[in-house]
Amino acid sequence: MRLPLRAAPLVLVLGLGLTACGGDDSPADSAGPTTDGDAVAITVTRKGDDFTPNGERVELGVDQTLTLTIDADQAGELHVHSTPEQEIEYDAGTSEHELTIDRPGVVEVESHEPDVVLLQLEVR
Template identity: 80%
Template sequence: MSTLAAPLALVLAMSLTACGSDDADPPSSSQGATQDGDTVAVTVTREGDEFTPNGERVELGVDQTLVLTIESDEAGELHVHSTPEQEIAYDAGTSEHELVIDRPGVVEVESHEPDVVLLQLEVR
């Protein structure tokens, strides 16, 4: 085993162990996300083919509500690659949508047209 492989294996093992944590405190929110008790709020903005955020990681507790406010200049659809997968259709203007993920892991929220990953939900 190379000198880099052993520390990498240790880090990976520790990160997998951390996923099974039973901490009572909800995870902290990431930049661009706000947390209010049992909910985390994120605003998604679409102007043409440009989205904000773009690939941001947001920490979320299992069964914690994510409130997505979508501000868009045109109608579209977001895909949430959870189990089961979820779709969020939105119209032009401002709309609000709630998501709850009931399993730990990393869940991507993306647009397929254009193909952009907006969020990576780190559910613990």
């Protein structure tokens, strides 16, 4: 079946639109949080006094599990300013920690040594 010549631009535009939506959103290519079912996963990296992420806002549901994978070159502690406040101690190397927030609001996750806000959890 042959299409009329005037339909060719429409076919071209539709084809380009579909290829633009076909990107690979695999977690390995993403710098932000990833979701796996009901959990949200974030990797925190510490190199000396530098942290990644640094102040990123992440949406999280009430009672949704947040899995933090911490890759650090030295031991430390993160403070989760929720009610009640939570503390996450970590050693040098890679460790995994889970937490949940049971009230809506904005909750900061920060280091006090050095003083850095890593995440702002927008809990809904």
